[in-house]
Amino acid sequence: MSSDAVAVQGRDFYASMVLRRQLILLALAAAVFLSLCTDLALGPARYSLGQVVEALLWPGSVDEQARVILWEIRMPVALMALVVGASLSVAGMQMQTILNNPLASPFTLGISAGAGFGAALALAFGVALFPLAAEYIIPVNAFLMAMLTSLAIYALSLRQGVNNETIILLGIALVFIFNALMSLIQFFASQQAVAAVVFWTMGSLTKATWPKLWILLAILVAATPLLMRRGWALTAMRLGDAKAESMGVNLRALRLEVLLIVSLLASVSVSFVGTIGFIGLVGPHIARMLLGEDQRFLLPGSALAGALILSVGSVLSKTIIPGTVIPIGIVTAIAGIPFFLYLILSRRVSSW
Amino acid sequence: MVSLQLQDLGARVGGRQILSGITTPPLTGGNLVALLGPNAAGKSTLFRRIFGLARGGGQVNIQGATSARPIAYMPQDNGGRPVLSVYESVLLARMQGGRLKVGPEDHAKVAHVLAMLNITDLRARSVGDLSGGQRQMVGAAQALVQDPQILLMDEPTSALDLSRQLDLMALLRRLTRDRDLLIVVAMHDLGHALRHADQAMVIDRGGLVACGPTSEVVVPSLLRQVFGVETRIECCSAGLPQLIVDGRADESCLCRAVAV
Structure with missing residues (x-):
């Protein structure tokens, strides 16, 4: 065979492989859109999917009440599910990549627990870790503790004799420490504050607002090209x-750069919506199974998978008990556990 | 033509001095150089130091480089389970530091290298599912696809069967001739070094013992000194030098130990 033919x-x-992956991404995007529409349709006032799509595409054509409910009440929550899901999933995927460990995620590395501790400080005692932003004291506290946790993980990872497995153990240790500290706070706090802390740790999208959504979206939009580059x-x-080193990759610099970016993604997400576990673990694994390891497909794939899971979670949280919105962190955890077990027991993980 | 010269080169790893005072004459393109030495002599560290992954004193002088990255380095296989396909992982080596978009010339290069190493059939297989020898061929492809002028290969033949060993060594030799490549191969098989390498470089306990034409370096007295073995060099039917190992130089010590 001539070299041209080869x-x-x-x-x-290669082209057929790329095409297959592009189709999978397209299918994921379509599923996300469908889930978004379903999410918007569900609630005390029910709409058909047709009405929702109409209101999305031509907001002027539906009546005022439907416009207010769909665009102003439900849309921030539904979009928050997508953006938070995408952010946590991308964060988890990159943590798994740079630590070369399938169990890495914002949850297992203690970043969520750190955020929870920061939020609890604010909720129970009004302690502001950064005094300037009184209005955003809870998310700012949560964010600072989450970033602090990430940096602690990074600092520890640089020590001699610390490998990628021990980092996960360190993360789990941090989870226990922060949980203990949270219990301590709850022990001393008022009953009202305890309820607030408990609700925060369940994770909820219901406090989503347009400004919060824009902040998160801006970070996700800024982070994506930086990671893609x-x-x-990766x-x-x-x-x-x-x-990787033999291919000219500067491991240390890349690890620090990526860890900072994804810590920001995870910290801001968690600080706005509370502890939502499993997205950062499960989203990337689904994307890896469907798309492989090539980051040009895995990165958008992880974002879409995460967005889809949380959006479906949001739909489930409204439909399991009609009239009640179960905190989404509970839903994703309960749905996530069987998948997590499957992941541990299946051959897929052994390919790490 | 490219040339590589080491000047008083040292390397420290984790606070320990692994190499020191390594000075070589210029090694020029068109040569296949065998890097020899016992286990833990510092062969891999020397490669890492030349490639810029280890720090230490001295200088690596490269003359005649036509690109920003003239050196490619094929590390020893670490036995991990990479989950990319062969085609993707070779393409990946080609695309490092480049654009995100893969061009037709990149595909042509990958296809060419796979064909050259005779592993085109493996392109859709996952690297993690390959045998050790197949993985070494993929590793060689990953190094060659970068179009280097200087190629450092850490034991590329250790897991290959005899016929593949001969194929790879013949291919490397051809590349040095046809493209003026300088290829430095760390190896344990002294017979291969004798048959295929133009030059040999011997290091022991972090220092350079000898560097020069293979026939002058790989001689019984040096092998006795560095490896502690008694050897003879004779010609095979094809007229090529063959190394015959008669046994350990300190066999008498061993006998005494057993007697005690």
């Missing part, structure tokens, strides 16, 4: 440190 064959093989290097990290 080249064409290789290109065709490092796509080849993919190379999955071949192991020695191989």
